[in-house]
Amino acid sequence: MRLHNTLSGQVEEFKPIEVGHVRMYTCGPTVHDYAHIGNFRTFLFEDLLRRVLLQQGYRVTQVMNLTDVEDRIIKKAAEHGQTIDEFTEKYIEAFFEDLDTLRIERAEHYPRATEHIFEMVSLIDLLNEKGHTYVTDGSTYFRIASFPRYGELAHLDHAGLKAGARVDVDDYGKDDPRDFVLWKARKPGEQSWETPLGIGRPGWHIECSAMSMKYLGESFDIHTGGVDNIFPHHENEIAQSEAATGKPFVRYWMHAQHLQDAMGEKMSKRLKNFTTLRDLVAEGYQPRAIRYALLTGAHYRSPLAFSPELLKAADSAIKRLDEFAVRLGPIPTEAEPTPDVRKRWDDALKDDLNLPAAVGHLFEFIKAFNTRLESGKATPEERAGAMAMLRHANRILDVVEFPEVVDAEVDRLIAERQAARDRRDFARADEIRQQLLGMGIQLDDTKDGTRWKRVR
RNA sequence: GGCGAGUUAGCCAAGUGGUAAGGCAGAGGUCUGCAAAACCUCCACCGCGGGUUCGAAUCCCGCACUCGCCUCCA
Numbered sequence: 001m002r003l004h005n006t007l008s009g010q011v012e013e014f015k016p017i018e019v020g021h022v023r024m025y026t027c028g029p030t031v032h033d034y035a036h037i038g039n040f041r042t043f044l045f046e047d048l049l050r051r052v053l054l055q056q057g058y059r060v061t062q063v064m065n066l067t068d069v070e071d072r073i074i075k076k077a078a079e080h081g082q083t084i085d086e087f088t089e090k091y092i093e094a095f096f097e098d099l100d101t102l103r104i105e106r107a108e109h110y111p112r113a114t115e116h117i118f119e120m121v122s123l124i125d126l127l128n129e130k131g132h133t134y135v136t137d138g139s140t141y142f143r144i145a146s147f148p149r150y151g152e153l154a155h156l157d158h159a160g161l162k163a164g165a166r167v168d169v170d171d172y173g174k175d176d177p178r179d180f181v182l183w184k185a186r187k188p189g190e191q192s193w194e195t196p197l198g199i200g201r202p203g204w205h206i207e208c209s210a211m212s213m214k215y216l217g218e219s220f221d222i223h224t225g226g227v228d229n230i231f232p233h234h235e236n237e238i239a240q241s242e243a244a245t246g247k248p249f250v251r252y253w254m255h256a257q258h259l260q261d262a263m264g265e266k267m268s269k270r271l272k273n274f275t276t277l278r279d280l281v282a283e284g285y286q287p288r289a290i291r292y293a294l295l296t297g298a299h300y301r302s303p304l305a306f307s308p309e310l311l312k313a314a315d316s317a318i319k320r321l322d323e324f325a326v327r328l329g330p331i332p333t334e335a336e337p338t339p340d341v342r343k344r345w346d347d348a349l350k351d352d353l354n355l356p357a358a359v360g361h362l363f364e365f366i367k368a369f370n371t372r373l374e375s376g377k378a379t380p381e382e383r384a385g386a387m388a389m390l391r392h393a394n395r396i397l398d399v400v401e402f403p404e405v406v407d408a409e410v411d412r413l414i415a416e417r418q419a420a421r422d423r424r425d426f427a428r429a430d431e432i433r434q435q436l437l438g439m440g441i442q443l444d445d446t447k448d449g450t451r452w453k454r455v456r
Numbered sequence: 457g458g459c460g461a462g463u464u465a466g467c468c469a470a471g472u473g474g475u476a477a478g479g480c481a482g483a484g485g486u487c488u489g490c491a492a493a494a495c496c497u498c499c500a501c502c503g504c505g506g507g508u509u510c511g512a513a514u515c516c517c518g519c520a521c522u523c524g525c526c527u528c529c530a
Binding site: 009028070072154155228231232257267303307313314348374446447 | 460462467468469471479489491492495522527530
């Protein structure tokens with residue numbers, strides 16, 4: 001298995017620290033609003049990574065944080081006259097609903113920042129002891145000058161950082177503009193925690209270090225997020241984690257590219273050019289088409305422009321997969337996937353999660369196998385293998401609807417209609433077809449007889 | 457200004473040295489009581505200009521354009 005590592009900028013052979021067990025931390029949502037589909041592109045990339053690792057036989061321990069204390073949350077909660085918990089509850093709930101809608105597998109842990117204040121304070125304490133911090137007006141800062149390797153992940157050198165640095169955009173004082181805040185002193189009206197560091201609240205970056213190390217250890221395998229997290233968030237995580245433990249923090253950093261709007265601009269809350277999952281579902285798009293579009297529309301490291309056309313193409317492609325399943329019919333699933341196709345599929349995914357290529361191989365196979373089915377050459381064994389292959393692929397894609405095994409009533413009506421057709425009573429035949437359609441069953445007449453499938 | 461990614465058919469997209477996967481859309485055909493599906497066929501000289509090579513979308517140089525990051529945005 002090969003994965004792209006932002007640290008080296010290269011695709012590298014993946015080897016977990018513990019043989020057969022992958023520990024990964026996936027940066028989760030800030031629950032100040034509904035997540036938009038750009039956010040979900042990243043979460044789907046992480047779902048892909050998780051599923052591929054599992055399919056490769058790894059045990060996976062995945063942690064996804066819920067950032068529930070942050071500037072926007074504090075501001076909005078105050079505007080609503082609510083506590084942080086009251087305000088974020090709705091969006092946390094919505095987030096999990098959205099994960100289900102997109103069939104994103106659950107991680108093992110979803111730690112919340114507000115429930116790990118103690119761990120964060122402990123970590124900051126450790127940084128204090130080791131001389132990486134300073135305090136100004138009750139806020140604690142990380143001194144970047146104390147961590148020479150700073151900039152390694154984002155490939156920025158200190159000089160470059162200085163050139164790009166702006167002066168103090170927030171209200172907190174720093175010795176050096178590059179430094180970042182670990183603990184923010186309480187400001188009037190803000191929810192705060194009373195700790196040995198003073199009354200205040202944690203900075204953003206420290207939560208991920210504290211929570212990832214709590215659940216995964218001081219060194220773990222994979223840490224993911226959107227590319228916008230590379231700098232400063234992940235860079236800061238490395239600095240504070242490694243400064244505290246003296247150990248390598250993360251071995252493989254993986255980042256998903258952005259989803260763009262139809263104009264090719266980054267989708268973001270700030271630009272107000274975003275779409276939520278809920279909007280799309282309300283517009284009548286199938287969730288599985290959204291899943292398919294975001295997952296296969298482009299390799300995860302390439303930008304993807306989102307458009308209605310993309311969704312429509314996804315919808316049609318899924319229908320083709322459904323149709324293939326219907327055509328193979330309800331058959332046993334114990335068979336092994338068609339070997340050569342399986343190999344091409346697996347190899348593509350093992351090559352830095354190249355799902356677009358894998359899907360290409362799958363469709364190539366489907367096209368060829370349809371030809372065999374058409375000519376009547378496909379053996380029952382081959383059909384079983386093809387079905388197993390489709391199921392194998394669908395363990396990653398999770399978009400196909402497989403035909404149900406039997407439905408006696410449907411079979412009876414189909415037989416009755418066939419009898420009508422045999423005596424050329426097409427009026428009766430069409431009547432039965434309409435009747436079944438009313439039951440959500442669509443009939444397809446083929447050379448091999450009549451097939452049926454459920455329609456929406 | 458610094459760093460990085462990218463430019464492949466109408467749209468999306470894979471492809472890192474041997475003369476372009478796949479999906480969507482489109483055209484024609486086969487099949488068919490009808491419908492739908494399926495199948496077959498057709499549809500790209502890979503941003504521009506040089507260079508290396510027997511041979512380049514793939515390597516090198518230059519140019520153009522797009523996008524991202526450069527302090528709390530997945």
